[in-house]
Amino acid sequence: MEFDEVKRVHYPAFTVIGKLGEGLAEDGPSWVPPLWQLANEHFEELASVVKEDGVPTFHLWGLMSDQSSWLAPWQEVGRYLAGLEVPGDTPTPEGWIRWEMPSMEYLTVKTDVDKLGETMELMFTKVLPENNLELVAAVQEYYEADFGPGEVVLYFPIAKE
Numbered sequence: 653m654e655f656d657e658v659k660r661v662h663y664p665a666f667t668v669i670g671k672l673g674e675g676l677a678e679d680g681p682s683w684v685p686p687l688w689q690l691a692n693e694h695f696e697e698l699a700s701v702v703k704e705d706g707v708p709t710f711h712l713w714g715l716m717s718d719q720s721s722w723l724a725p726w727q728e729v730g731r732y733l734a735g736l737e738v739p740g741d742t743p744t745p746e747g748w749i750r751w752e753m754p755s756m757e758y759l760t761v762k763t764d765v766d767k768l769g770e771t772m773e774l775m776f777t778k779v780l781p782e783n784n785l786e787l788v789a790a791v792q793e794y795y796e797a798d799f800g801p802g803e804v805v806l807y808f809p810i811a812k813e
Contacts, residue, residue, distance in 0.1 A: 657761055657762070658759050658760070658761045658775075658779055659759070659760045659761075660757065660758070660759055660760075660810075661757070661758050661759075661760055662755070662756075662757050662758075662813070663753075663755065663756060663757075663758060663807070664755045665752065665753060665754055665755045666737050666740075666752075666753050667737065667738050667739070667740045667742065667750060667751070667752055667753070668713045668715055668733060668735040668736065668737050668738070668750070668751050668753065669698055669735050669736060669738050669742065669744055669745075669748050669749070669750050669751075670687075670691055670713070670715075670733045670734045670735015670736060670748065670749060670751075671687050671690045671691040671694070671733070671734050671735065671748065671749070672687070672731060672733050672749040673686070673687045673731070673732055673734075674719055674729055674730060674731045674732070675729065675730065676728065676729060676730075677726035677727065677728060677729065677730045680726070680730060680732070683732075684714070684732050684734070687732060687733075687734040688714075688734045690734070691734040691735060694747075695736065697745050698735075698736055698738070698745060698748060700745075701742060701743050701744075701745050702738055702739070702742050710736060710796075710797040711736070711737035711794070711795075711796070712734075712735070712736055712737075712794070712795040713733070713735055713736075713737055713792060713793065713794055713795070714732060714733070714734055714792065714793035714794075714795070714804075715732070715733040715735070715751055715753065715790075715792050715793075716731065716732055716790040716791065716793075717730070717731045717790055718730060718790065719731055723754075723789040723790055723809075724789065724790060725787060725789070725790045725791065726790065733749060733751050735748075735749075735751075740752075753792075754812055754813070755812075755813040756788070756789065756809045756810075756811060756812050756813060757809070757810055757811040757813065758792075758807040758808055758809050758810060759775070759779065759780070759783075759785070759807075759808040759810055760794075760805050760806065760807050760808070761775065761805070761806050761808075762803065762804070762805045762806075763803075763804060763805075763806060764800075764802040764803050764804065765802040765804065766802060768804075768806075771806060772791070772806070775806070775808055780808070780810075785810045786810070787808060787809060787810065788809050788810060788811060788812050789809040790809070791806055791807065791809070792806070792807040792809070793805070793806060793807070794806075794807055
């Protein structure tokens with residue numbers, strides 16, 4: 653991966669409604685995928701409360717936060733919300749959780765699940781330090797409906813606005 657694949661972007665405040673889970677950070681690969689399966693099986697419930705013109709394209713997010721501090725990177729126990737970005741006035745259906753994400757500036761990089769570890773290591777050991785940047789919150793995952801299997805964009809928050 654070359655540095656020019658990393659982009660600096662501003663993302664305004666947004667709302668995600670999804671299925672929430674938590675577990676040991678080191679066991680994320682065992683408890684996060686079932687959240688996506690659960691969300692995917694029930695997205696029709698969410699679609700029923702979103703206005704027809706409210707979501708022109710599906711923006712799926714895997715949002716992370718430490719259990720003990722809102723939006724902090726995972727320490728021992730992490731929280732993960734597998735969900736859909738929706739207009740802010742969308743009601744939250746029963747059994748779903750809503751997170752309001754603040755406006756932030758991010759470094760983003762597209763990768764795939766097979767290269768997550770390599771990508772994270774490169775960002776933490778090279779890209780962030782060489783640019784004198786530090787995370788201000790947990791790294792977030794973003795998925796487009798037209799992504800291939802395993803494709804993901806990682807959002808590394810570098811400034812809260």
